[in-house]
Amino acid sequence: SPPTRFVSNALERSFSGEWVRIVDPWKTDQPHLTIEDISAEVRGIINCSARTLIDAEYMKRFPQLRLISHHGVGYDNIDASWAGRHGIIVTHTPDVLTEDVADLAMGLLLATVRRIPQADRFVRQGEWAAAPFPLSSSLQGRTLGIVGLGRIGRAIARRAEAFGVSILYHGRHPQTDVRYKYFSDLKAMAIACDVLLVSAPASSATRNMIDGPILEALGANGILVNIARGSLVNEVALADALANKTILAAGLDVFADEPNVPDVLVSSDNSVLLPHIGSATLRTRKDMAELVVANVKAWLSGDGPLSPVPECKAIFD
Numbered sequence: 471s472p473p474t475r476f477v478s479n480a481l482e483r484s485f486s487g488e489w490v491r492i493v494d495p496w497k498t499d500q501p502h503l504t505i506e507d508i509s510a511e512v513r514g515i516i517n518c519s520a521r522t523l524i525d526a527e528y529m530k531r532f533p534q535l536r537l538i539s540h541h542g543v544g545y546d547n548i549d550a551s552w553a554g555r556h557g558i559i560v561t562h563t564p565d566v567l568t569e570d571v572a573d574l575a576m577g578l579l580l581a582t583v584r585r586i587p588q589a590d591r592f593v594r595q596g597e598w599a600a601a602p603f604p605l606s607s608s609l610q611g612r613t614l615g616i617v618g619l620g621r622i623g624r625a626i627a628r629r630a631e632a633f634g635v636s637i638l639y640h641g642r643h644p645q646t647d648v649r650y651k652y653f654s655d656l657k658a659m660a661i662a663c664d665v666l667l668v669s670a671p672a673s674s675a676t677r678n679m680i681d682g683p684i685l686e687a688l689g690a691n692g693i694l695v696n697i698a699r700g701s702l703v704n705e706v707a708l709a710d711a712l713a714n715k716t717i718l719a720a721g722l723d724v725f726a727d728e729p730n731v732p733d734v735l736v737s738s739d740n741s742v743l744l745p746h747i748g749s750a751t752l753r754t755r756k757d758m759a760e761l762v763v764a765n766v767k768a769w770l771s772g773d774g775p776l777s778p779v780p781e782c783k784a785i786f787d
């Protein structure tokens with residue numbers, strides 16, 4: 471797994487000479503190490519996968535566990551509330567990835583509206599000589615509804631302003647320091663906009679929030695872009711909406727069961743599908759890895775971690 475190896479290398483450089491034993495199940499010189507072999511002595515876990523489920527059962531296997539340094543801003547795979555209640559600090563990597571993720575969101579939005587990947591395939595398949603590429607929809611004149619105006623949602627809104635689109639947002643609370651119109655009701659916003667951009671954290675409250683009725687409200691000219699987590703969108707309803715053309719198109723960087731993408735989405739012509747690459751640049755992945763390490767180092771030195779998740783802040787306040 472190249473991303474794990476990268477982080478592992480960064481860790482080895484960062485910790486060389488210090489009192490830290492790095493246990494990496496991917497390393498060839500530790501091939502027979504199992505969790506049972508090390509569980510009694512583990513005090514910290516560095517988690518580099520958004521797909522590893524770290525629930526109460528997982529954490530209970532490590533009686534000395536005090537820190538989980540997670541590589542990623544989203545930590546829906548970790549039961550942070552349970553951790554916080556049991557004295558385990560969870561840290562994540564906010565801010566360092568915001569701008570690259572927002573850039574990718576705009577790229578995905580433009581690719582979806584203007585059908586850029588389809589046009590690329592058209593040239594490569596030699597179809598241009600026979601006929602011009604069909605006219606696409608336009609970003610101009612559209613209204614963007616952002617679901618979740620957090621750090622990343624705001625960075626997307628700043629970019630969208632430069633493109634001249636109107637901006638609305640939906641979230642748990644209105645925000646006093648923005649000029650965009652707030653909708654407490656997601657369906658009302660879906661009716662009022664024609665691009666729905668999902669940038670909210672995954673939780674039990676947001677699971678499947680983009681369902682059939684929301685897509686219907688978005689309408690036949692509507693575009694869905696998801697750069698958050700697949701669990702926020704009901705994929706069956708989305709596939710139906712794309713097949714029946716009750717929405718125009720979808721741009722997806724995330725899926726409910728990664729890396730498995732439903733065949734109905736793979737075979738649809740009105741979707742742009744990416745392999746969860748929002749933060750996947752060398753620059754940002756290096757910054758994320760360094761923040762993962764910095765959190766461990768700060769915790770080891772007794773200063774408290776740098777970027778704990780809200781559920782765990784009380785542990786050292």
Ligand code: 8YV
Nearest residue numbers: 518519520541542543544749
């Ligand atoms: C990473 C992400 O791909 O930060 C997140 O929440 O989804 C991505 O940046 C993922 O966390 C891998 O570590």
